[in-house]
Amino acid sequence: xxxxxxxxxxxxxxxxxxxxxxxxxxxxxxxxxxxxxxxxxxxxxxxxxxxxxxxxxxxxxxxxxxxxxxxxxxxxxxxxxxxxxxxxxxxxxxxxxxxxxxxxxxxxxxxxxxxxxxxxxxxxxxxxxxxxxxxxxxxxxxxxxxxxxxxxxxxxxxxxxxxxxxxxxxxxxxxxxxxxxxxxxxxxxxxxxxxxxxxxxxxxxxxxxxxxxxxxxxxxxxxxxxxxxxxxxxxxxxxxxxxxxxxxxxxxxxxxxxxxxxxx
Amino acid sequence: xxxxxxxxxxxxxxxxxxxxxxxxxxxxxxxxxxxxxxxxxxxxxxxxxxxxxxxxxxxxxxxxxxxxxxxxxxxxxxxxxxxxxxxxxxxxxxxxxxxxxxxxxxxxxxxxxxxxxxxxxxxxxxxxxxxxxxxxxxxxxxxxxxxxxxxxxxxxxxxxxxxxxxxxxxxxxxxxxxxxxxxxxxxxxxxxxxxxxxxxxxxxxxxxxxxxxxxxxxxxxxxxxxxxxxxxxxxxxxxxxxxxxxxxxxxxxxxxxxxxxxxx
DNA sequence: CAATTTTGTTCGCATTACGAACTAATGATG
DNA sequence: CATCATTAGTTCGTAATGCGAACAAAATTG
Numbered sequence: 173x174x175x176x177x178x179x180x181x182x183x184x185x186x187x188x189x190x191x192x193x194x195x196x197x198x199x200x201x202x203x204x205x206x207x208x209x210x211x212x213x214x215x216x217x218x219x220x221x222x223x224x225x226x227x228x229x230x231x232x233x234x235x236x237x238x239x240x241x242x243x244x245x246x247x248x249x250x251x252x253x254x255x256x257x258x259x260x261x262x263x264x265x266x267x268x269x270x271x272x273x274x275x276x277x278x279x280x281x282x283x284x285x286x287x288x289x290x291x292x293x294x295x296x297x298x299x300x301x302x303x304x305x306x307x308x309x310x311x312x313x314x315x316x317x318x319x320x321x322x323x324x325x326x327x328x329x330x331x332x333x334x335x336x337x338x339x340x341x342x343x344x345x346x347x348x349x350x351x352x353x354x355x356x357x358x359x360x361x362x363x364x365x366x367x368x369x370x371x372x373x374x375x376x377x378x379x380x381x382x383x384x385x386x387x388x389x390x391x392x393x394x395x396x397x398x399x400x401x402x403x404x405x406x407x408x409x410x411x412x413x414x415x416x417x418x419x420x421x422x423x424x425x426x427x428x429x430x431x432x433x434x435x436x
Numbered sequence: 437x438x439x440x441x442x443x444x445x446x447x448x449x450x451x452x453x454x455x456x457x458x459x460x461x462x463x464x465x466x467x468x469x470x471x472x473x474x475x476x477x478x479x480x481x482x483x484x485x486x487x488x489x490x491x492x493x494x495x496x497x498x499x500x501x502x503x504x505x506x507x508x509x510x511x512x513x514x515x516x517x518x519x520x521x522x523x524x525x526x527x528x529x530x531x532x533x534x535x536x537x538x539x540x541x542x543x544x545x546x547x548x549x550x551x552x553x554x555x556x557x558x559x560x561x562x563x564x565x566x567x568x569x570x571x572x573x574x575x576x577x578x579x580x581x582x583x584x585x586x587x588x589x590x591x592x593x594x595x596x597x598x599x600x601x602x603x604x605x606x607x608x609x610x611x612x613x614x615x616x617x618x619x620x621x622x623x624x625x626x627x628x629x630x631x632x633x634x635x636x637x638x639x640x641x642x643x644x645x646x647x648x649x650x651x652x653x654x655x656x657x658x659x660x661x662x663x664x665x666x667x668x669x670x671x672x673x674x675x676x677x678x679x680x681x682x683x684x685x686x687x688x689x690x691x692x693x694x695x696x697x698x699x700x
Numbered sequence: 701c702a703a704t705t706t707t708g709t710t711c712g713c714a715t716t717a718c719g720a721a722c723t724a725a726t727g728a729t730g
Numbered sequence: 731c732a733t734c735a736t737t738a739g740t741t742c743g744t745a746a747t748g749c750g751a752a753c754a755a756a757a758t759t760g
Contacts, residue, residue: 249527
């Protein structure tokens with residue numbers, strides 16, 4: 173063995189105060205969503221890059237703690253893992269209050285309504301009220317979309333302190349998802365600046381062809397942007413003008429109601 | 437030090453293949469929901485029973501991996517932890533399909549509709565569509581209620597294989613939550629048996645005074661009970677008779693639609 | 701049904717993660 | 731407003747945890 177090469181461990185573990193086993197265990201949990209809901213020990217090992225021995229230890233630990241179950245061959249997650257995600261949602265003050273308000277929005281507009289927050293370069297859905305219609309993209313709580321080409325993303329970016337926004341611009345890689353996706357940094361900056369000025373953002377088929385959405389910010393009493401609220405529709409169902417004249421007022425009112433509820 | 441007392445570690449760690457650090461780390465995540473959304477290192481240590489040194493390692497690891505953030509003093513969870521819970525939800529085949537069906541139920545009945553699964557002696561909410569009305573209990577995805585005194589619990593218990601149900605009866609401790617809560621094992625068994633015979637369960641203020649709910653099972657194509665669907669209301673708003681005559685048909689139809697969607 | 705591949709488990713040991721001890725920060729008190 | 735007391739955060743030597751190579755068992759194939 174060569175002399176103490178401390179930082180050889182692939183990518184991870186540069187830090188000192190770092191619990192490798194926690195990270196690996198969380199990887200095992202996440203492997204289930206990224207691949208299949210039911211996996212053998214070896215499949216888990218493959219999809220996490222762990223040795224089979226390691227995968228086994230983590231799986232048995234998860235089973236022992238009630239986070240997973242097994243029939244001896246296949247492993248699957250149990251509802252207890254929801255408590256982990258729930259730990260985050262319950263820390264979001266707006267969450268409980270937003271749900272009924274969003275239901276009202278859906279009832280009024282007959283289109284899906286979502287609430288999201290910014291995490292790195294992505295928006296993350298934290299609440300969602302779907303319509304009965306079958307949607308093109310299957311989105312639910314916890315799923316991510318690139319911030320730069322979604323309506324909620326534009327609104328959330330516009331609410332960032334200038335310094336953080338600058339960091340985002342340095343880091344972000346514009347990837348054309350449709351022919352309509354914003355193509356240049358200049359255009360993106362212009363779109364975000366526009367969202368800031370007008371207090372809302374409309375994105376037309378930049379994420380997926382046929383998908384149109386409009387978003388507004390949800391602010392705390394100090395005016396900081398905490399989340400974004402949006403309504404999405406299909407290109408053939410609502411015109412851009414209709415979204416501005418009909419959807420926008422409903423959304424602004426809903427965001428106002430959520431903000432108001434936060435401030436008591 | 438005394439001679440190799442292997443099983444001295446409080447409660448845990450009896451097993452061999454057991455990754456202590458994963459369990460501890462998950463405890464840290466969960467500490468945030470059970471206590472406050474923002475905590476100092478020491479508070480986390482207190483609420484998990486870890487030493488401050490250990491709490492620090494886990495918190496720094498979570499921050500490093502994007503599951504938490506800190507301003508140097510306070511720690512808070514980040515949206516990334518949702519991906520963990522999401523790993524479970526995406527493994528539930530019914531989840532996506534249930535949401536719009538549930539929205540229809542809420543629109544028709546103007547009462548909250550929920551979907552839950554059984555985990556041990558509890559039911560765990562996996563989807564929920566609230567009404568605009570303010571509810572007495574703040575329930576959301578991931579939260580738990582005792583199975584024995586909730587309508588969904590009765591339906592889920594009724595769907596258990598006899599052997600597993602017997603184990604449940606041996607284990608369960610009947611705790612009176614209201615004066616109306618079922619008081620004896622005999623009465624509980626009778627209620628579960630009744631739910632099995634009639635294919636639904638109505639529970640009147642056994643969980644909380646004023647709270648009434650009715651539930652039906654969601655089955656896969658083989659007839660196994662996968663989940664329970666319910667509608668809950670307030671005692672003063674809907675009579676028991678109204679729930680039977682109006683709510684029940686809507687619920688049965690909804691459960692049927694979800695089951696049908698699973699079977700393609 | 702032997703050979704081969706794949707999956708699951710054991711076990712000695714190196715590394716990890718442990719927590720006692722230390723230091724720094726905060727708050728109380730005369 | 732120094733001093734002490736208490737609480738919070740960090741360091742570091744070391745024991746035990748968790749590691750994975752090696753082994754065994756099961757499944758697959760020729």
